[in-house]
Amino acid sequence: MEIQHHHTDCNRPLADGSLVACLDCDLLQRIPEVPPGASVRCPRCDKELWRHKPDSLNRTFALTLAALVLYLIANTVPMLGIHAAGREAFTTVVGGARQLWLDGQQIVSVLVLFAAVISPALQIGFLLLIVIGCQWERPPAWVGLFLRHLHFTRTWSMIEVMLLGVLVALTKIADYATVILGTALFALFALVVLLAAIQSTFDPREVWQRVRWAEPEAEISQVENAEVKS
Amino acid sequence: MEHGLQSCHGCGLLSRPAPGAHEGRCPRCDEKLEFRKAASLERTMAYLIAAAVCYVPANLLPVMTTNTAGGSESDTIMQGVVLLWSPTGWPLSLIVLFASIMIPSAKIVALLYLVFTVKRGSIQNNAQRVRLYRMVEIVGRWSMVDVFVDTFTVSLIQLQPLMSVEPGPGLLFFAAVVVLTMLAVESFDPRLIWDAAAAKETKHEVQHA
Numbered sequence: 001m002e003i004q005h006h007h008t009d010c011n012r013p014l015a016d017g018s019l020v021a022c023l024d025c026d027l028l029q030r031i032p033e034v035p036p037g038a039s040v041r042c043p044r045c046d047k048e049l050w051r052h053k054p055d056s057l058n059r060t061f062a063l064t065l066a067a068l069v070l071y072l073i074a075n076t077v078p079m080l081g082i083h084a085a086g087r088e089a090f091t092t093v094v095g096g097a098r099q100l101w102l103d104g105q106q107i108v109s110v111l112v113l114f115a116a117v118i119s120p121a122l123q124i125g126f127l128l129l130i131v132i133g134c135q136w137e138r139p140p141a142w143v144g145l146f147l148r149h150l151h152f153t154r155t156w157s158m159i160e161v162m163l164l165g166v167l168v169a170l171t172k173i174a175d176y177a178t179v180i181l182g183t184a185l186f187a188l189f190a191l192v193v194l195l196a197a198i199q200s201t202f203d204p205r206e207v208w209q210r211v212r213w214a215e216p217e218a219e220i221s222q223v224e225n226a227e228v229k230s
Numbered sequence: 231m232e233h234g235l236q237s238c239h240g241c242g243l244l245s246r247p248a249p250g251a252h253e254g255r256c257p258r259c260d261e262k263l264e265f266r267k268a269a270s271l272e273r274t275m276a277y278l279i280a281a282a283v284c285y286v287p288a289n290l291l292p293v294m295t296t297n298t299a300g301g302s303e304s305d306t307i308m309q310g311v312v313l314l315w316s317p318t319g320w321p322l323s324l325i326v327l328f329a330s331i332m333i334p335s336a337k338i339v340a341l342l343y344l345v346f347t348v349k350r351g352s353i354q355n356n357a358q359r360v361r362l363y364r365m366v367e368i369v370g371r372w373s374m375v376d377v378f379v380d381t382f383t384v385s386l387i388q389l390q391p392l393m394s395v396e397p398g399p400g401l402l403f404f405a406a407v408v409v410l411t412m413l414a415v416e417s418f419d420p421r422l423i424w425d426a427a428a429a430k431e432t433k434h435e436v437q438h439a
Contacts, residue, residue: 009255011255020242021237021244025356026231026421026424044357045420045424046357085392089386099388103384104397108402108405111377112378115374148241161372161375164375165375165377168314168379169379171318173383173386176393213259214255214256214257214258214260215255218257218258
């Protein structure tokens, strides 16, 4: 049976939905169902294709809410201060980017803002929308849109790198002045831990298997194929 | 690819393009689909050349200038590493040396090696080459550390007229190296590593048939 599509550039799904090609080596294979906690790796290149994470969505929801609170704290209160020559000065993450801008390094300033403030915000926001959307039995197609772009926000979100940078900067500054650690610094440390925890609890495959397809007709045809097969 | 199927980078779904088509869209997540990342080797090389060009001023120009009552002093990245070296600061000094100088150059060399072996149609060490690619992908982001060091040093030390620190012209080039090498990694398609062996196998089967 040939299915008619409105959009001619849309690919047709395969009858067997568990068939995949490894994204690192293109080996065609079937992902088996494994117990929670176990992972499936590509036999040829050893890429992790799927890790079955138990209670993924509930845990991710809780961790992401906590991450949101910490993110808001980290970006509103002072992060670092110095005490020197009878004066005190404080800065936040945004304040660091602002000073670069004022000193004529606008491009680097925007990059710092993007990697340390904007990308983490997008990452947390996308995750929240995804888990909220998954409260439906069949999550709407926009959940897929956010999940598809989650990888980009993770690549450019560099809070852990920034913290290492802060540590080095503090060591340098400690030679000239007394350093004061602000509340935001501790919030950022906790945020890094939470983001790592989210990484190990969130299971994108579970969402992809439930989400409504961008092309509803293609989805129907896959269901029909599966029924014919069984 | 040899089965005429495309897998989605957004959601992992495997699907069949319309007859005769080389591009399509994923029916599940609407991502644009191709058999291989478009012009992967060319784009990777372009980013690498740009990164290598920026690498020179990034290391020669100062990234930071310290103004005190006694005058001003400019430091390059390497001078920053040396300044940090002390009985207590040496571990951090090593980290900065590693993240700012070794990683960017190792990344450029590793990607050049991957592009050239794919171009030559190498069928050896495929598993090691894909592992190298994944390592470059994971480690690369840590090069940004020096950008953040300079950002927070500059923003904290503003004690005019006693002492102030301002960013130097090298910082822009250094940040460019980090971003360009990250884009080079994103453009490279690791599946190309395996294509030469697959092509050889198909040719072999055709000869035997």
